[in-house]
Amino acid sequence: MVSHAQTHRLESGGLIDRSAPLNFRFDGKTFAGFQGDTLASALIANGVKLVGRSFKYHRPRGILTSGSEEPNALVELRTGARREPNTKATTAELYDGLEAASQNCWPSLRHDLMAVNQLFSPIFVAGFYYKTFMWPAKFWEAIYEPAIRRAAGLGRAAGVADPDHYDKAWAHCDVLIAGSGPAGLAAALAAGRSGARVILCEEDFALGGRLLADGGMIDGMPAAEWTSRTLAELATLPDVRIMNRTTLFGVYDGGTYGAIERVNDHLPSPPEHQVRQRLWRIVAKRCVVAAGAIERPIVFAGNDTPGVMMASAMRTYVARYAATPAKRIALFTNNEDGWRTVETALGAGLQIAAVVDARLDVSAAHRALAAKAGFPVLNGSVAGVEGGKDGVRKISISLTGGARAEVEADGLAVSGGWNPAVGLTSYHRGRPKWQDDISAFVPDGAPPGMVAAGAANGAFGLGACLSQGFAAGAAAAQSPGHNGSAGTPPVADDETFSLTRLWHVAGKGKAFVDYQHDVTASDIELAQREGFESVEHLKRYTTLGMATDQGKTSNVAGLAILAAVSGKSIPETGTTIYRPPYVPVAIGAFAGHHRDEDFHATRLTPSHHWAAEQGAVFVDTGLWKRAQWYPRAGEKDWLESVTREVKAVRSGVGFCDVSTLGKIDVHGPDAGAFLDRVYINTFSNLAVGKARYGLMLREDGMVYDDGTTSRLAEDHYFLTTTTAKAGPVMQHLEFCRQVLFPQLDVQLTSVSDQWAQFSIAGPKTRDLLREIVDPAEDLLNEAFPFMGAREVALRGGIKARLFRISFSGEMAFEISVPARYGDALVRNLMLAGKQFGVTPYGTEALGVMRIEKGHVAGPELNGTTTAADLGHGKMMSTKKDFIGCVMAGREALAAADRQVVVGIKPTDKKRRLRSGAHVIPKGEIPGSASSQGYVTSVCFSPTLDQWIGLALVERGRERIGEIVHAHDPLRGEDYDVELCNPVFYDPDGGRQRG
Amino acid sequence: MRIVCPFCGERELGEFSYLGDAKPVRPAAGAPEDDVFDYVYLRDNIAGAMSEHWYHAGGCRAWLKITRNTLTHEISSVEPAAGAGAAEVGA
Amino acid sequence: MKYSIFSLARAAFSGHKTWQRTWRDASPKDHYDVVIIGGGGHGLATAWFLASEYGIRNVAVLEKGWIGSGNAGRNTTIIRSNYGLPGNTGFYELSMKLWERMEQDLNYNTMVSQRGVINLYHSDAQRDAYARRGNTMRINGIDAELLDLAAVKKMMPFLNFDNARFPVQGGLLQRRGGTARHDAVVWGYAHAASALGVDIIQNCEVTGFSRDANGKVTGVETSRGTIGAGKVGMAVAGSSSRVAAMAGLRLPIESHVLQAFVSEAIKPLLPNVMTFGAGHFYVSQSDKGGLVFGGDIDGYNSYAQRGNMPVMEDVCEGGMALMPMIGRVRLLRQWGGIMDMSMDGSPIIDKTPVDGLYLNAGWCYGGFKATPGSGLVFAHLLARDELHTEAARFRLDRFRRGAVIDEKGVGAQTNLH
Amino acid sequence: MSSCAIPSFTIRMEGASVAEFSWPPRSPLEHALVAGAYGVREVAPGIFLTEVRNFELIQVMARRGKGAELASATTARFGMAAPDVPKAVSASDVMLIWSGPDQFLVLSKGGKYTINTLSQAFSQSASLSDQSHARAWISVSGAKARTMLAKLSSIDLHPTAFPIGAAAATSIDHTSVNLWRGDDGPDGQAVFNLLLFATFAGSLWQTMLDAGAEYGVDIRHSEEFA
Secondary structure, eight states: OOOBOOTTBOSSOSSSEEEEEEEEEETTEEEEEEETOBHHHHHHHTTOOOOEEOSSSOOEEOOOOSSTTOSSOEEEESOGGGOEEEEETTTOBOOTTEEEEEOSOSBOSSSBGGGGGGGGTTTOOTTGGGGSSOSSTTHIIIIIHHHHHHHSOOBOOOOSOOOSOEEEEEEEEEEEEEOOSHHHHHHHHHHHHTTOOEEEEOSSSSSOTTHHHHOOEETTEEHHHHHHHHHHHHHHSTTEEEEOSEEEEEEETTTEEEEEEOSSTTSSSOOTTOOSEEEEEEEEEEEEEOOOEEEOOOBOBTTTSTTEEEHHHHHHHHHTTOBOSOSEEEEEESBGGGHHHHHHHHHTTOEEEEEEEOOSOOOHHHHHHHHHHTOOEEEEEEEEEEEETTEEEEEEEEETTSOEEEEEOSEEEEEOOEEEOOHHHHTTSOOOEEEGGGTEEEOOSOOTTEEEOGGGGTOOSHHHHHHHHHHHHHHHHHTTTOOSOOOOOOOOOOOOOOBOOOOBOOOSSOBEEETTTTEEHHHHHHHHHTTOOSHHHHHHHHOTTOSTTTTTTTHHHHHHHHHHHTTOOHHHHOOOOOOSOSSOEEHHHHHTTOSGGGSSOOEEOTTHHHHHHTTOEEEEETTEEEEEEOOOTTOOSHHHHHHHHHHHHHHSOEEEEOTTSEEEEEESTTHHHHHHHHBSSOOTTOOTTEEEEEEEEOTTSSEEEEEEEEEEETTEEEEEEOSTTHHHHHHHHHHIIIIIOTTSOOEEEEOTTTEEEEEEESTTHHHHHHHHBOTTSOOSTTTSOTTBEEEEEBTTSOEEEEEOOOSSSSSEEEEEEEGGGHHHHHHHHHHHHGGGTOEEOOHHHHHHHHHHTTOOOTTTOSSSOOTTTTTOGGGSOSSSOOTTTTGGGSTTTSOTTOEEEEEEEESSTTOOOOTTOEEEETTSOOSTTTOOEEEEEEEEETTTTEEEEEEEEETGGGGTTOEEEEEEGGGTEEEEEEEEOSOOSOTTOHHHHO | OEEEETTTEEEEGGGOEEEEESOOOOOOTTOOHHHHHHHHHOBOOOSSEEEEEEEOTTTTOOEEEEEEETTTOOEEEEEEOTTTTGGGTTO | OOOSHHHHHHHHHTTTOOOOOSSOOOOOOSEEEEEEEOOSHHHHHHHHHHHHTSOOOOEEEEOSSSTTOSGGGSSOOEEOOOOOSTTHHHHHHHHHHHHTTHHHHHTSOOOOBOOOEEEEEOSHHHHHHHHHHHHHHHHTTOOOEEEEHHHHHHHOTTSOOSSOSSOOOEEEEETTOEEOOHHHHHHHHHHHHHHTTOEEEOSOOEEEEEEOTTSOEEEEEETTEEEEEEEEEEOOTTSHHHHHHTTTOOBSEEEEEEEEEEEEEBSSOOOSEEEOSSSSOEEEEOTTSEEEEEEEEEEEEOOSOOOOHHHHHHHHHHHHHHOGGGTTSEEEEEEEEEEEEETTSSOEEEEOSSTTEEEEEOOTTOHHHHHHHHHHHHHHHHHHSSOOGGGTTOOTTHHHHTOOOOSSOOOSOGGGO | OGGGOOOEEEEEOSTTOEEEEEOOOOOTTTTTOOOEEESOOSSOOSEEEEEEOSEEEEEEEEOTTOHHHHHHHHHHHHSSOOOSSSBEEEOSSEEEEEEETTEEEEEEETTSSOHHHHHHHHTTTEEEEEOTTTEEEEEEESTTHHHHHTTTOOSOOOTTTSOTTBEEEEEETTEEEEEEEOSOOTTSOOEEEEEEEHHHHHHHHHHHHHHHGGGOEEEEEEOSOO
């Protein structure tokens, strides 16, 4: 397709690279631009005026600004999975093949049928929706809300996974500088020369800030030359880092700053192995905010017509991009700075239609310029704009004194003064203060270590920017102790800044305050009339300042109008609270690497790769991957595999990796005394070479965790925790050791990763172990009784620890070997156990056997059960102080009608049980009063050949044998179950002691 | 937030975990139930400088007693818990 | 003036010059039957129920700043009644039923949108816990459905099902759950209460309590003078400890920051409210188009209304893990509210040991959905001096007795609730 | 492979067959680590990742009030004092790495300072735990080492902030690690060392590769004690 000619591009000038032409598409049409353009400047160069539609009325909108404060020119950038809604054309860097589309319009930008909303605009005033759509109630979700939702919103998200990658990084410096304008560069010079570590962040791709468009003379040379010399000097300083395409968006406690680096957004897609964007956490001792100021609009009728543009943006397009937003320009200003646009436009050979200046004291120099160039200077204000989606045609002016005038122009530059960029300085709830001479809020109460300099501090002159920036940089370097010479500060003259306050020109037609959200001056008046007088109420009622530009161009004008109608001063009215981020930041960047399978780290057991070779099915348990079962060829479902594994253990021998248990070495002369305080039962009297089951409470008396702890030496216990609580228990024990009982001589170390631990269970366990263990080790009951624990030698010279403990209820040992031998151990167990039919089993079979044995686990240790609830009330020592002992005695924890652990089995042996069913007394109607508990754990018991379960039931232990009702409306099931002893299998425990 | 661990130096917030008010002291064995209730449940919930227990979980595993202003998050002092670094005790 | 499409159309002819204040701008009187401290959703709802249900209209609501400036205006606007423990279940359902008639009750469109709330589960254990909770709901007459993977895929095909670290297995759905427009709830109650004679007094900070010789509270001292009161109700979640301390009370409450986030507005993307079960992330999309989302509390005591970066990252990581399609959607604003975190994660609505002083506190991060229910049961307590049957377990002495309502089972540590 | 002879034994099986058993230690990174190049290949690798295998790692924790005794026992045993601030000190065959208040790690070549050999020396003054199998040891070097580590670690690794011999107990990806800077490599580049928890090692390894891919990674493993 043929590229459209760049009809609005100047023959020469600008910071674009004319040797690097680029093609791009907007709404399906192909255009040409240059390297160094933004999408906005390239559209302007091609004479495109209509770029978007507004939020509520779908009014045609053009380009208002040249930066990240842009409210209007939002596009969907890129296509497919990379589509980015609401992208500001003013900051999107042009690249070859760029595709963008206008948004919030249908069927097309030029002929947007949603613009019918404008017909209803007399009704669609601020907050109209709070007053209607209430009847009939059902209609809200069915009709009104879907219509509102479809009409609202702006661009469309891609709707499919973001194909690009993001990462996050840390940086550290003495002095962090936001902005590379004159103040920022001067600050970097001073700090860098002093020897400080400096990071300077600039959101633009080009460095120089307003110098890029406004130029000026610094140290006797043109600004561009000074900038390049300065950058050259900074490049020689080893600890000065300049980061362009990087926006400092937030400041957090302790001098931590958030920044977003758009690493590859200027390319069609990131190169292989590279990220799209990078989130920086920058730790800085000092921060100099040299983020500049934002020019503010004046509110008048038709001020949203495409072709009405901020004066500074207008000259930026002309000077920096050699693109002409208009050929015949009118300027509406209330301050001196606006006139720069006139100078720039004249310099580029453009026509000036008129200057409308609200000030009475236009300087003689400006009047002379006007006379020379032949345009009128009108004292007054713009009252209206004639034009439409194709731009401005005519401007009507009310002259001071009441007369009216009209001027023909195709572009209107507007300057209502400048607002320092107070975002960063205000994010810790510092409220900016009003400075009368510039009629703007300036930073106050900045977070510790942060200062503002230059325009961000309300100093608008070039000389002041340089001197403030330099002084701030030097001071910021000094406080962390860098006292090198900062050298000579750069100097420049200061321009005069004179301004006559003007916020709003009364007139006919809609006058916009917040362009994107279509908030007009009359909306603000209405809100005030209805009592929304607090500036925060105003914001919430009208949505002023809540659009994607975060009110950068609208907030101050809005509160000024509110102040005027409520008869208060602007400082009395105050600002809303400033909220980070300074510019919107992609959610993907905050996530960085942590998405998809990398969302969280993964922990693998020592036998993981062996299990994977066996085709094990894995389950996520916290961060762990655990073998859930080991399917074999021909098995039709998990239940068949699990049933086989259980039967194999109960009849022969099997093993299971239990390395995920938390393991803690408890050392020291007071180790026993320490354990006595953290467990409800006593451990100081445990013999060396023995293990004991222990239960811990929280201080509020509820059960915290359980596990077995063995005494390996007089001053060495080996404590185990549940898999889930390994980390929290370690932290809790360290708290007990360091804070509660510091007088005890005890040391704790996590050895969870040091040991590969396996449970070997089944009647043939000893037979299998004998093949592995050194023949000199006696494993018979007399030498190694139930709950014995000691180190043994394995064949081949490896040392292992053996614990005669059983979770399955079978004759069983747990064996620990140093973790790097874990893989070898399972392979050797398989080899040695082949003759016994050894069977690896997973967590499902482990769970089945623990339910058969009535052992409590996660579903019962749910943080709301007491030791007595779990059937362990008698373990609670009455002879010692331990964590939780007092609160466990409170009346409700000791009540007779508590829900306690009991077994359940269906009266119909074929019936399947499900966890989460409620227990209702037989014959009672299910209801909140009749629910007496719920089913916590269920399994199919191969041993009993039926489903069984555990439940927490009121007075359950007194009701063994009672038939109750399992009520499960969620799954449409109701059936009878019998309450029974929770120990379904070998209640005497003969097998595990055998 | 950044915390200057007395053992490790300045570290970022993510390395630490929080327990809460360090003022309540665990009553000695045999204390009345009301005292224990007070220790476990009641809080001054100070708006201002507050003494707190933090744990350098992602670092040296020391429990710390930190004075921090709950209105500004400013940290004015950090000291180890009595049992952190106890090798010097009595030595 | 009654709000309707007709009054709106009429007003349009006058350029909307005829609208009155949404609520009267009242100055404090010397004495009220009931003074409520806190002009948030709960305080205003309490006043409205006192006036409309209990016939007590000599009521003032005192607000330190502007109404709705606390957590009422800083939450993620979710409404639901999917609780699992006795005490909570009935109360939140009472509240849900009041949401369902709120707009007609108040003549104010609070945009109650019953678009469904789904809690996703990622493991068998989580499914079982949700099954228990869902059955509790059903037994109490509350709608609940346990969805399997296929049903979740059909409803939300955009979730990450293929290469997730913790794959979604299903979800617990409450179709009647959803969202409401938080500020509108405040304004709606203010509008309706003011119309019934309640004085809403902004910029009026309570600085102390007036007590008689017996210690009974007889009024409040404020930045706008002393105001006498038959009874004083506190509804100042986030600041409960500070206000209670003025009456010499210590509470089982700590204040913590909860962050919330909103993205740029985009065209409809998410149909409902979702909670990720394998990380800290929940999300819905506002009618304006922004994704409104949040996660866990920052974890330490704070009154700073300012969030930290690690938690912000944690929340976004959860979001990207659940639905990587939001990677290029931009986060627009981040803010923090101060939560009254109670020691068992459940609220407290009770008389206090101080005669004449009544407490409504400890809402953790569940306060918004409770707004109408809280208003009704607190009004009941203030009017009748007895606990409403649906709030009977929210007693202050439950901690001492051990009758805690601990949905998460984490005990007396507020930052884990 | 000198001190790493694989223990083995044989047993007589039922029937007549003889099974060979052996105990080859398996690094937690054995599966994840694929020697060679990773990531960008057009440029010389900016990152060198080397897993060091075959080491002893003993955690030494002073007993209450026994700091001075432990210090003298340490000096007697190793001829150097254990650092009492976050540093790593080394002799030819051993490194003492600070790991927390009153504690340090003894890192030595496989078989050199085992838990058994050290238990005697410190029996009165310290508690010892063997961590030889609990960690994976990775050295990170190359021109882009700091840049890559800045994606993983919140610690300031600038030469002035983290000089040779500096050590830290810190976290990567919410997982505890020990990090220290050894002597610079022959190329003059800094060398950073990491001890990762074994069960997390594969996962963190992948995270490191992803962080380094854009700079080009050279991957290897070594039995040589650095």
